[in-house]
Amino acid sequence: RKEVEQDPGPFNVPEGATVAFNCTYSNSASQSFFWYRQDCRKEPKLLMSVYSSGNEDGRFTAQLNRASQYISLLIRDSKLSDSATYLCVVKESNDMRFGAGTRLTVKP
Amino acid sequence: DTGVSQNPRHKITKRGQNVTFRCDPISEHNRLYWYRQTLGQGPEFLTYFQNEAQLEKSRLLSDRFSAERPKGSFSTLEIQRTEQGDSAMYLCASSFNANTEAFFGQGTRLTVV
Secondary structure, eight states, X not given: OOSEEEOOOOEXXXXXXOEEEEEEESOTTOOEXXXXXXXXXXXXXEEEEEOTTOEEETTEEEEEETTTTEEEEEXXXXXXXXXXXXXXXXXXXXXXXEOOOEEEEEEO | OOSOEEEOSEEEXXXXXXXXXXXXXXXXXXXXXXXXXXTTSOOEEEEEEETTEEEEEOTTSOXXXXXXXXTSSOEEEEEOSOOGGGOEEEEEXXXXXXXXXXXXXXXXXXXXX
16 A cells, blocks of 8 residues: 555646545654645645645645545636646655645646 | 755766766755656655754665765765666755655756666
C-alpha cells in the first residue's frame, strides 16, 4: 500500500464547476498536511496547509479527517487557470511524502 | 530572490559519467530535502538534512548517489556512473522545521543519453 494515495484523475470540468479531490495516508503518526499545485514541467508550489479544523482560502477549502486518515481539497467556481496537478503532501517527523497527484483540466 | 535555488537547470550527460547538482535553500531553513520526479508521478523522497546532518535516506538512493550539506547551508547531490534510468527531474526543497511548509526550487532536469 502506498503511503499517500490520490485518485490520479484526470478530472475534466467546465468553468464554474465545483470539484473535490481526496487523499488518504497510511501513517497515523503524520503531523502536518498540505496541498501543493504543480504546473506542467514546473516545481510544486504550496497551495495551502490543511488544519484539523478545516480551512478555507478564497475558492479553496481543505479538510482533514484524522480518524479516517484522509485529506480533501474542494475547489469552487473553477477557473481555466486552476488547470494543474494537485499534490497531497503528508509530513512526518522525518520526511515529507507526496501522492502521485490528481490532474485537473478546466475547460471553457 | 530569496527562494530556493537549484543549479544547473538542465543537464545532459552520457551514460557512465558523474554529475553533481547544487541546491541553495532559503536562508535560515534548517531542513533540506531532495526528491526525484518522473513524468506523471509525484515527487519521490530521496533524502533529507537537518542542518548539516543527513538523517534519512530512501532505499531509492543507491550507492551511486550521495548527498552532502557540509555547513548546513547549500547541498549537493552527486550521481556516479549515471544510467539512463536516472533521467528525471531532481527537486530540492527547504523548510524552517519539521512541521512547516516546504518550498521548492525549480529543479534540475537530468537527461542521460
